[in-house]
Amino acid sequence: xxxxxxxxxxxxxxxxxxxxxxxxxxxxxxxxxxxxxxxxxxxxxxxxxxxxxxxxxxxxxxxxxxxxxxxxxxxxxxxxxxxxxxxxxxxxxxxxxxxxxxxxxxxxxxxxxxxx
Amino acid sequence: xxxxxxxxxxxxxxxxxxxxxxxxxxxxxxxxxxxxxxxxxxxxxxxxxxxxxxxxxxxxxxxxxxxxxxxxxxxxxxxxxxxxxxxxxxxxxxxxxxxxxxxxxxxxxxxxxxxxxx
Numbered sequence: 001x002x003x004x005x006x007x008x009x010x011x012x013x014x015x016x017x018x019x020x021x022x023x024x025x026x027x028x029x030x031x032x033x034x035x036x037x038x039x040x041x042x043x044x045x046x047x048x049x050x051x052x053x054x055x056x057x058x059x060x061x062x063x064x065x066x067x068x069x070x071x072x073x074x075x076x077x078x079x080x081x082x083x084x085x086x087x088x089x090x091x092x093x094x095x096x097x098x099x100x101x102x103x104x105x106x107x108x109x110x111x112x113x114x115x116x
Numbered sequence: 117x118x119x120x121x122x123x124x125x126x127x128x129x130x131x132x133x134x135x136x137x138x139x140x141x142x143x144x145x146x147x148x149x150x151x152x153x154x155x156x157x158x159x160x161x162x163x164x165x166x167x168x169x170x171x172x173x174x175x176x177x178x179x180x181x182x183x184x185x186x187x188x189x190x191x192x193x194x195x196x197x198x199x200x201x202x203x204x205x206x207x208x209x210x211x212x213x214x215x216x217x218x219x220x221x222x223x224x225x226x227x228x229x230x231x232x233x234x
Contacts, residue, residue, distance in 0.1 A: 040227075042225050042227055044224075045221040048220075
């Protein structure tokens with residue numbers, strides 16, 4: 001089946017503009033994660049959605065960052081008033097419900113965001 | 117909070133030879149999962165191998181194997197018979213066991229860039 005997809009693949013924006021990044025998880029995966037990867041670094045956790053539960057936002061770096069997910073479908077990550085330090089690759093991952101016995105996260109190809 | 121450290125920013129290996137990538141971690145938990153992910157230039161994160169901390173036996177997946185030393189909190193990856201396609205950034209990652217309300221997110225190291233020389 002199809003894997004995790006993300007759009008756009010690359011995004012260049014001017015400082016101060018808002019951006020929206022999209023993630024389409026694998027169908028049937030109840031859990032969805034957003035991570036940020038700065039150049040030459042590992043992935044930093046941003047936010048986690050599990051079904052209809054309240055999201056875990058503990059990784060969001062500031063109130064300029066927000067994310068939404070309706071049910072078990074598409075998620076959007078929004079960054080308002082972008083700053084140059086927001087330049088990074090934003091990766092999305094999805095996972096089956098734990099009860100299904102799987103703990104593996106499947107990653108999308110990421111969106112490379114460049115703030116000029 | 118857990119931390120993962122990869123002290124080798126870059127490594128190189130001759131094709132067909134063996135290379136070992138190092139990873140150490142810090143945790144107060146007694147049970148957890150450890151992973152190695154591969155990230156080629158396409159940016160796609162690919163799971164290479166995983167280890168459950170309660171298992172004493174080291175995990176193996178074809179040419180990939182780990183040396184898991186729980187007491188030392190060490191989790192190294194050995195790649196045997198290296199191939200050109202193994203060239204990528206390799207990340208070590210930690211994940212807590214499932215618990216109620218837990219995000220179960222992965223905590224990553226900073227990565228090791230592996231070059232395979234023909």
